Amino acid sequence: FHPHGVLVAGAFGNFCTEATGFGELFPGLTPHLLMLPFWFRLPLFRDYIMSGGEQRGNCPVFSVSYLLGHEGGGQVAVIAVGGPPESLEARPGALTLQILSRKGFIKAALQHGAALVPVFSFGENELFHQVPNPRGSLVRAVQERLQKLMGLALPLFHARGVFQYSFGLLPFRRPIHTVVGAPILVPRTPCPSHQAVDRLHATYLERLIALFEEHKTKYGVPPEKHLNLI
Secondary structure, three states, rough: OOOOOOOHHHHHHHOOOOOOHHHOOOOOOOOEEEEEEHHHOOOHHHHHHOOOOOOOOOOOOHHHHHHHHOOOOOEEEEOOOOOOHHHHHOOOOEEEOOOOOOOOHHHHHHHHOOEOEEEEOHHHHHOEEEEEOOOOOOOHHHHHHHHHHOOOOOEEEEEEEEOOOOOOOOOOOOOOEEOOOOEEOOOOOOOOOOOHHHHHHHHHHHHHHHHHHOOOOOOOOOOOOOOOOO
């Protein structure tokens, strides 16, 4: 799933609820949104998010392996690949994805022979503004330090209030359009080589970029704008 955005709103709405009719569109599949262990330490919130099908694990690889190793299949592991660092890039108009060095999900797909399905949500980054935090700034340095300590990014976001539109923590009223790409079939390779991981990663990036380019103008992205992969 891309992009992460500030609060992964698109992934939650699509894969943790039936708001967009996942069950009807993809019968026989059960989605599970993988989340950071931190969120499962909060009283009551843990029970709320688990009721929506979220999965956790002290080791993300364990969670993925548990789902993909399920007898009979049909389990979908939904991963916001950019993770917490990508949330620090989320602001209106941003198209930056942190993915070039993220290959753990590729290796897991090879080990289990699980199909990779690129998903992109147009509008995810339009929901909140963020306090300016360019790379090298004091704000970004503090955020990155806290992320290393807590395992959780802390974007300083704001949007609208309940009865006014100038400031608050509620998201702006912006549509999110989620497009799902064709599955990339992956042969089961219990011990994939670095070369096999790199090849599949390159294929995934090609499919993701093609998915974005095919649909961008339909959902308000100018033709001259492209994904920025870092």
